[in-house]
Amino acid sequence: MLRGTATFGALKVALNCKKRMNVRAVVHRVCLIMGCYLVVENVDSLLTICSRRRKTGSGLVCVYIKYVSCCFAVQDQAGMMLLRVSLLCIAASSFHNAYSTTPRLSNEEPLKKTSATIRADEGEELDIRLPRSLRPLHYVIKLQPFINGNFSILGYVEVEMEVLEPTSNITLHMADIITKNDTVRVFSLNERAVVGIKEQHYDPERQFYIAHLEKQLEEGEKYVLSMDFLGSLGDLLHGFYKSAYKDIDGTTKRVAATMFQPTDARRAFPCFDEPALKATFEVHLARETWMTSLSNMPLAETRPVEGQEGWVWDRFERSVPMSTYLVAFVVSDFSHVKSSKDGHVQFRVWARRSVIDQAKYTASIAPKILNFYEKYFNIPFPLRKQDMIALPELSVQAMENWGLITSREDTLLHNPRVSTLANKANLVQVISHELAHNWFGNLVTPTWWEGLWLSEGFATYLGNLGMDYAEPTWKVLETLLIETLHGVMNMDSLATSRKISFPVGRPEEIKDIFDVDIVTMLPGASIIRMMSHFLGESTFRKGLTNFLGSFKYTNAEQDDLWEHLTAVAHQDGTLPRNVTVKTIMDTWTLQKGFPVIQVSRSMEGTSATISQGHILQLSPEGRNISNTHDSKWWVPLTYTCRNQANFNRTQAMVWMKDSEDSITITALPPKDQWVIFNLQETGYYRVSYDDHNWGLLIQQLRDDHEVIHVINRAQIIDDAMNLARTGHLNYTIALDVYSYLWKETAFLPWLTAMNNLHYITRMFKGKTGFGALKHYLLALTLPLYKAVGFDDNSEDPYLLKAKRRLAVEWACDLGHGHCLQQARALYRRWMLDPANESIISPDIKPTVYCHAIAEGGEAEWDFAWRRYLETDVSTETSVLLDALACTKETWILARYLEISLDPNTHMKRQDVAFVLSYIGRNEMGRHLVLNYLNEHWNKIYPYQKLMRGELLNLATRDFNTKTDLKNNPGAGHSKQFTVLYLTTEPLQYRKASEGHTRNKISRHVMMLQLLWGSPMGLKPDIVRYRLSLASSSLEETRHAETPSAGHRWNTVTVFIFTYQKH
């Protein structure tokens, strides 16, 4: 259709003139000529299509104009890039009244100017922030999405603005939107007159729409810009997007929903898309009468769409002032359950009609949690309603849009017969986190994205408090919170970890923060927890309330919070007058990592020298310690000792300043009594002691472990194992800590102990010592397995179930006969009676499914796959997808990978990345995933990019040989992708040191085996066997003193001697 026209020429020129074409720029040029603006939409999917067709050597440019599609070939001289451009350049007919005037807003605080720059291709700095001359006050947004039609959206926006500095242009964010240029109007509210537009312009790099005006806009005056536009419901799970699902009757239904954080509101409507540019919003959504629409605010009125039978307009109440990324709307035919309205907020939980009964638990628990926060902050929730909706597809687990929390189905829905305890815990944790955002994030918002850690850190920390309130028997403050802390310290000790607060500019960089959220957000939660303890809970709460009160409906930075906390802390006397919260916290947020506190007691034991250092698991140079030179922290020290054990004094007893190399603490007990630092592990640091104190702690654990607080028992295990891993503690000591475990009944120490063994087992995989290690681990786990049993009882308390899940998982993983036999038998019974949900209790399902499929063949796999296709319980589908990757048949895995990547299998887009990660975790499957990543690294869809680093991590974490490292797909890309830094550097490090570590551990495990077994009177042939294993391990490290099997005890001594010498 365009061939032979000027437009076609332009297209061809554009295609040919650049070797490495910028698709956006090309399409932009075409659109300019065609009199409309468009930022193409889904460039990534275009590129994927292009790359698929690359092989054919020629390609198509398909241009859709006025809904008529027309394809024609373009000979592309670069020979590589072929694209399919979908242009919806429609002269959208005016379908609204131009604009209406709106009253002014209350938040009149001037905006703080912050800047963010990006490096443009040519190398010059480009300011990607909107000009500060205008600020939005109020938006009217009218959208008519054709969900059941051609997926276009007829849109209209009017935005009322105040002029802060005289300007003659108006700049808005916009992406994937076509404006109808002749509908754009600018109206002066003061003069009641139209302001002429000279020229309109689109800057694709910055996603700016710019209207150049005929006259200057005057400071202090108010104007309204309005325009019609055309958008489309995308597929990439961002902006305003569509999803399909099967309804009760098997028909395909569609739902349209939004996901705007951080920079995708601009894809739904032109707007000032920065978090500090808050405004009020009046949303109008047109829908077909059999559907429902939802937005942030309650529905105000519904009236028919003129001239369109079967359509109505829903108008929602004007919102409170908020950031664009929090605006949300959903159009669906879902149903809902209401919570009982005890309070001023009406809760509704929405889901597909066939699964709506699974929404009851959320409806019952969410109001309680909201209520808790209202009391905690002493600030009421400002809206009258809170909707939560379980969407078939969402790029994140959940999103805290004000008044309309969106979530994935497997997160928000709960089926007590089928969902696991872990699912349930995740549900409460996520909704608790999202509800906490109502205060941290929604009411007070970080000024710019680098402050994101603050709202995410608080939502995570407070989310745990909300969760503890809702389900007190779960003891999340001493289970989940500590589990998270340990996980975070592990991540944060990588040389590649980042500062908690760091500058970002470009939209991709902003999204990058979310990519590595575990690194940036969770340490945030941990240092906030530390702060709440060193300030004291009451001071902390008062400070938060004052801060939120002062900045409500506006934006703030971390320094604003530190100021408010300092004021209260000085008032309450919980912080010395000459110290501010900023002084302390800057050392935690503006430098990366965390310290290790070395406690060295004097000969008499009564005093100790305390020093701080920075431990890294690895560094680019292959060294693992960055000593005291640059990184130093303000460390709140707390401690207790044997004769007056008190683990509740978590307020800082001594401050170690960032200027001090070491300090001395006196009045400690004599040397025969232990000391413990970091009570309840409230400080974000590790503690290392001298060997004598480690010995005393181990003895105490063996004699009476309950003298030590349960969190500190877990801390001792975690610190010891991680110090050993980095070479700061002898593995003999670290593994000696485990010797008390057979008496341990609490969940947290067990969980910590087992989590720390994952690394060791991975390093031993495929090595001669693995068999001996397995025996050692079984000997360790079996007492727990026997104590909790295999059979689940639905009435059992949460922590007992959690322990059983752990014990069963380990026993089966280690190949324990009874466990595997039970798993197989249960699965077989289920295969005979598939409709019976009570055969396998939910919490041991992941283990049972996985091992039955691993031990079984095609029949077991096919059965699970059928269940996946049939079940309507989303948590069950997750368990099944995971278990399907457990098969040991490589061909089945390959087939599984193929199925998951096939767009016609109806696997949810968000699930594909999970399947890849599950397959990558399987030894048999990791090469499949590595190949996939190698080939598709740059083309993985945006909604899967979040998983890219994780995928690589899972597929490579078992690497324990040099050959493995050579095949690392991340190596060539490490400069481009931050996420990858996280995984490639560990690999580099492993290259240097893990062979050594493995052998060290190997020898130690052998020794433990021998010592562990000796009191039970081992048969000589077993000893001989173990010694042969041990000696082969010794040979590996060229410690070739092969021990003789004949002299058992002598040999053990030789072993110990050999070990200690090295």
Ligand SMILES: [Zn+2]
């Ligand atoms: Zn969050």
